[in-house]
Amino acid sequence: MNKIVLFFLKKYISSPKREWLRFDSVFMVFGIIISVATLTVALSIFEGYETVLKNTILGVNSHIYIFNAGEGNLTNDDVEQIENELQKHDGIENTSALIVTQAMAVNGNRIKGSIVRGIDWEQPILPGKYRKLIFDGTWKLDAENSAVLGYKLAKELNLQLGDSFKLISPMNSKITPMGLKPREEIFTLVGLYRSGMYEYDSKFIFVDREKLGEFISMENEFTMVEVKLKHNWIEKADYIAYVWEHEFDYQYQISSWIDFNGNLFALLKLEKWVIFIILSFLILIASFNVVSSVATSIIEKRTELGILKAFGASDNILQKVFIGKTLILALLSVTFGQILGVLIAKFLSWQKFFVLKGDVYFLDKINIQFGYSSWFIILAVSMLIVFAASLIPLKNISKLNITNIIRKT
Amino acid sequence: MSLIRIEKLKKSYNEASGKLEVLRGVDLEIQPGEMIAITGESGSGKSTLLHMMGMLDSYNSGKIFYSGKQIDVKDKDLNEFRNKRIGFVFQSHYLLEDFTAEENVAMPMFLATKDFKASVKESRELLKALDLDDRRSHYPNQLSGGEQQRVAVARSLINSPEIIFADEPTGNLDLKHSDELINMLMDLNKKHGQTFVIATHNKEIAGKMDRCFVLENGILKEETI
Numbered sequence: 001m002n003k004i005v006l007f008f009l010k011k012y013i014s015s016p017k018r019e020w021l022r023f024d025s026v027f028m029v030f031g032i033i034i035s036v037a038t039l040t041v042a043l044s045i046f047e048g049y050e051t052v053l054k055n056t057i058l059g060v061n062s063h064i065y066i067f068n069a070g071e072g073n074l075t076n077d078d079v080e081q082i083e084n085e086l087q088k089h090d091g092i093e094n095t096s097a098l099i100v101t102q103a104m105a106v107n108g109n110r111i112k113g114s115i116v117r118g119i120d121w122e123q124p125i126l127p128g129k130y131r132k133l134i135f136d137g138t139w140k141l142d143a144e145n146s147a148v149l150g151y152k153l154a155k156e157l158n159l160q161l162g163d164s165f166k167l168i169s170p171m172n173s174k175i176t177p178m179g180l181k182p183r184e185e186i187f188t189l190v191g192l193y194r195s196g197m198y199e200y201d202s203k204f205i206f207v208d209r210e211k212l213g214e215f216i217s218m219e220n221e222f223t224m225v226e227v228k229l230k231h232n233w234i235e236k237a238d239y240i241a242y243v244w245e246h247e248f249d250y251q252y253q254i255s256s257w258i259d260f261n262g263n264l265f266a267l268l269k270l271e272k273w274v275i276f277i278i279l280s281f282l283i284l285i286a287s288f289n290v291v292s293s294v295a296t297s298i299i300e301k302r303t304e305l306g307i308l309k310a311f312g313a314s315d316n317i318l319q320k321v322f323i324g325k326t327l328i329l330a331l332l333s334v335t336f337g338q339i340l341g342v343l344i345a346k347f348l349s350w351q352k353f354f355v356l357k358g359d360v361y362f363l364d365k366i367n368i369q370f371g372y373s374s375w376f377i378i379l380a381v382s383m384l385i386v387f388a389a390s391l392i393p394l395k396n397i398s399k400l401n402i403t404n405i406i407r408k409t
Numbered sequence: 410m411s412l413i414r415i416e417k418l419k420k421s422y423n424e425a426s427g428k429l430e431v432l433r434g435v436d437l438e439i440q441p442g443e444m445i446a447i448t449g450e451s452g453s454g455k456s457t458l459l460h461m462m463g464m465l466d467s468y469n470s471g472k473i474f475y476s477g478k479q480i481d482v483k484d485k486d487l488n489e490f491r492n493k494r495i496g497f498v499f500q501s502h503y504l505l506e507d508f509t510a511e512e513n514v515a516m517p518m519f520l521a522t523k524d525f526k527a528s529v530k531e532s533r534e535l536l537k538a539l540d541l542d543d544r545r546s547h548y549p550n551q552l553s554g555g556e557q558q559r560v561a562v563a564r565s566l567i568n569s570p571e572i573i574f575a576d577e578p579t580g581n582l583d584l585k586h587s588d589e590l591i592n593m594l595m596d597l598n599k600k601h602g603q604t605f606v607i608a609t610h611n612k613e614i615a616g617k618m619d620r621c622f623v624l625e626n627g628i629l630k631e632e633t634i
Contacts, residue, residue, distance in 0.1 A: 003523045011507055307503045310465055311517040311564070312492020403466040406499055406576075407456070 004313075008321040009328065025329060028293040031286030032333035033340060036382055039279040040341025043374045045348065046272040048367035050265065056197045057261055060204075062096075062127030062226035063237045064244070067253040073221040074252075082225050082252070091233040091240070096126050097222040099212045105149075105205060106166040107157040114153060116167065116205045118212025127228035129195075130206065137161045137191030141208040148191035150201035159189050167205070172216045185215055196365070238262070276377075283382050287389035294326055295393035298400075305397060306405030315398040322397070323390050330386040334379055342370050410477050412571060412604055413439045413462060418471035420457055431457050433627030434471070441571065442602040444595065446615035448632070449624035455608035456576050458624065462606065463495050463574045476571075492521050496565030496573035496603075500580035502557040504549035504564075510556075511536060511545040514563040521568055528567070535563040539593065555586035562593065572604040579614065591617060 066082055068074050074082075079097045086092055099118035104111055119126060121141045131139045134148060141148065147167075149159065159165055164186050173180040187207065195201055213219045229237060237256035245254045258265075298305070305318055345368040348354075355365065418435040421428050431454040439445055449455050460466040462473065467482045474480070480490065496517075504513045514535055515528035522528060536545050539559050549557055558578060565573050575594070579587035591614050598605055607618065615621045621632045 003525065004520060007519070007525060011512075303503065304505055307505065308516070308520075309488070310463075310491065310497055312488045312520045314488045317520075401466075403457075403460045406460075406465075406503070 002317060002320060004317055005320045005324055009324045012321075012325055013328070025293050025297075028286070028289040029329060029333045031289040032283065032330055032382065032386065033337040035279070035282035035286045036334050036337025036378060037341035037344060038282055039276065039378055040338050040370065040374075041345045041348070042275050042279055043272065043378065044342060044345035044368040044370040045366060046268070046275060047371060047374055048345075048349070048369040050268045050272070051369045052196070052367040053268070054265065056195055056200075058234065058257060059129045060133070060195045060197060060200050061257055061260075063229040063234055063257050064227040064241050065255050066225040066227065066244075067223070067255070069251055069253045073218060073223055074225065075222075076220050078252075079222055079225055082248075085248070086227065086244075091230045093228040093230050094123075094125055094127055095225055095227045096120055096123055097209075097225045099209055099216070099218055099221070100223040101169065101171065101212065101216050101218075103205075104168040104170070105153065105157055106168060107159055107163070110157045112153055112156055113203070114205050115203045116207060116212060118207055118209035120209050121206070127226040130193075133193050133195050134191045135194050137189070139191055141190070141206070141211075143188065143190060145185065145187045145211065146190040146208070147187040148193050148206040149189055150204045151192045151194045152198065152202040153205070154189060154192055156202065161189055161192065164188050167215070169216050183215065280381055280385070283385050287385045290326060290330070290386050290389040291392050294322055294390050295396065297322065297325075298393060298396050302400060302405055305400055306402045309400065310402050310406075318397050319394045322394060323387065326390040327383065327387060330383060331379075334382045337382075338370075338375060338378060342368075345370070411438045411474075412441045412443075412476060413437070414474040414477075415462065416472040416474075418458070418461060418473070419469045420454070420461065420466075421469055430627050432461075432468070432629075435624075435627075435629045437462075437622070437629060439572075439604060439606065441604055442598070443620065444598050444605045444618045445607070446618035446621040447606065447608045447624060447629070448610055448612065448615045448621060451610065453624045454627060455610075455624055458629070459574045459576050459606065459608050463497060464491055465497075489521075492517055493568055494571050496568070496570040498558070498561050498565050498573065498575040498578045500577035502549065502554075502561040502581075504557060504560060506549055509546050509548055510541065510552065510560045513549070513560055514567055517564060518567045531567055532563070535567060536560070539563050555582055555589065558582060558586070558590055559593065562590070562597075566597065566601075566603070569601070570603070572606065575605060575607045577609055578607065579609070579611065587611075587614075 066074075068078065074097065083095055086095055096119070098120070101116050103114055103116045105114045119130060121130065121139065135151070137148070139148065140146075149157075157165060166184055167187055168182050168184040170182040172183045174183065193201070193204065193206065213221065229240070233240060238258040241254040241256040241259070245252070248254070308318060309315070349366045349368045415435055415437040418432050419430070420432040421430040435458060447455050447458060457466065461468050461482075464480060464482050464487055472479055475494065484490065504510075505516065508516070511529055511532045515525070515532035518528040518531055519525050533542070533545060536542055539562065541556060541559055541563070544552055544556055544560075549560070552560065558581070562578070578594075579590055582590060594605055594607070595617065597603060607614065609615055622629050623632045
């Protein structure tokens with residue numbers, strides 16, 4: 001930057017008259033702080049929601065699901081073939097075959113529809129986080145007919161650890177002289193599971209894979225093979241699924257987490273940007289104060305400007321000084337606004353008065369995250385708007401008539 | 410060659426009561442090193458003429474030549490021209506409030522050279538010469554009226570301009586400080602040979618100059634002192 005401009009800026013910052021605390025500047029500063037803080041709160045909540053939702057979904061589920069392409073389930077041979085083939089690929093963390101079915105969980109008068117996942121619980125690391133999400137009881141499903149339930153489901157069924165409940169599977173009904181009789185079996189609650197995702201916590205039941213196979217007559221058959229990818233490959237899961245489908249010669253139907261949740265995240269992204277654009281108008285409105293602040297400052301300093309012009313200062317230099325002053329003030333205001341916004345967002349995530357409805361928003365807690373990209377985008381957009389606003393009154397500097405100023409002062 | 414030559418300079422203002430002709434064709438030629446006084450009643454156009462000669466204001470018609478070259482107020486590099494070749498002292502000191510005395514004096518040189526250290530060094534020497542050495546770190550509001558005006562004179566001198574226009578430089582000073590200031594300008598003229606054009610309605614000050622002109626009804630006439 002021009003040495004003269006820097007010198008003037010340094011002088012104005014250290015001026016004993018505290019140029020920065022002028023009445024109209026205070027309004028400009030408050031306007032920017034409030035609008036930036038609002039924008040920061042909105043983006044932090046959206047980003048936090050998106051990130052936590054993604055982490056939760058990916059925490060519970062695996063990244064790629066391999067099903068039988070035709071009728072029926074995967075056999076032992078299929079699973080063996082799939083696992084052997086996948087071993088050749090980089091980017092795979094682990095795989096596991098599982099059985100998934102729908103059933104009714106019954107405890108006394110309480111009945112809840114649930115998703116029962118028969119897992120190979122002895123496998124040290126499963127594609128989805130299982131062991132880590134058990135917060136009470138045990139993850140071991142070695143006892144006879146033991147089950148782990150999502151904590152909300154357990155609550156809705158009024159079950160405590162050690163209590164028994166009935167699982168009824170209408171899909172595997174037996175024909176009896178009395179008509180169709182659904183299969184049912186008593187299970188014991190040995191552990192509680194909490195993912196943070198309402199959908200999972202209120203529906204999932206985990207049981208031993210073999211036990212579930214016996215219960216629904218799926219011995220030596222599996223619903224799908226789950227695959228967990230290494231971190232770098234997670235975002236490319238849909239492409240990998242597409243490639244594998246081709247490699248397996250379309251023998252299996254292969255889907256990724258993006259296929260199941262892609263629309264949700266695309267919608268979240270869209271909403272985030274719509275909110276960003278709408279709230280950016282707040283900064284635009286705050287920039288009206290910038291116009292009036294700079295215009296007032298030019299009027300107040302007109303004698304000084306006139307004298308500097310008389311002694312050879314160009315309009316360009318004087319304009320740069322005003323832009324510099326405004327941008328420094330705006331930078332401080334935006335930074336403070338961002339800090340304030342993050343603090344407000346943190347308070348919102350910490351408070352317990354207002355919680356999200358888990359059945360509507362998937363998550364029941366307000367989560368926040370304010371990444372570098374959001375920080376930079378808010379800073380850049382705010383500074384750009386302030387810069388553009390400060391240019392409007394600057395043409396008044398070139399219109400200043402030195403003689404008029406000297407005569408009238 | 411004359412330092413400044415003015416030919417048929419005219420200036421008028423449109424007012425509610427009609428057209429006010431302030432200068433009706435002024436001719437003037439000033440040689441290097443001269444001290445010129447322009448006198449006249451208040452509102453006679455002395456300041457207007459000075460501002461036009463100093464390229465601060467536009468004129469309706471006429472020509473202004475500096476060292477034989479015609480200069481127009483609309484010239485692109487006029488800022489640089491004013492900065493390097495012309496100095497101003499106004500009735501009010503017009504010092505910049507946020508800057509110390511030495512920074513105020515250094516300002517025109519800093520604008521020209523962008524070298525702050527050299528400008529401040531030169532500024533200190535000038536303030537020392539004008540007996541203001543102990544006041545260099547003071548802000549304008551910490552200086553007396555006479556000191557403020559001497560700082561303003563130092564500011565007008567820092568780029569060693571060929572000509573200095575002083576518009577009622579003693580207008581806000583008491584008699585003692587007024588005499589001191591005029592004697593100081595005359596000393597500078599003798600030492601450095603700088604040209605001074607001083608607008609004043611003080612006949613005594615005008616009498617001390619090499620030549621004296623009176624502006625009356627928009628016409629400039631040389632007056633025998």
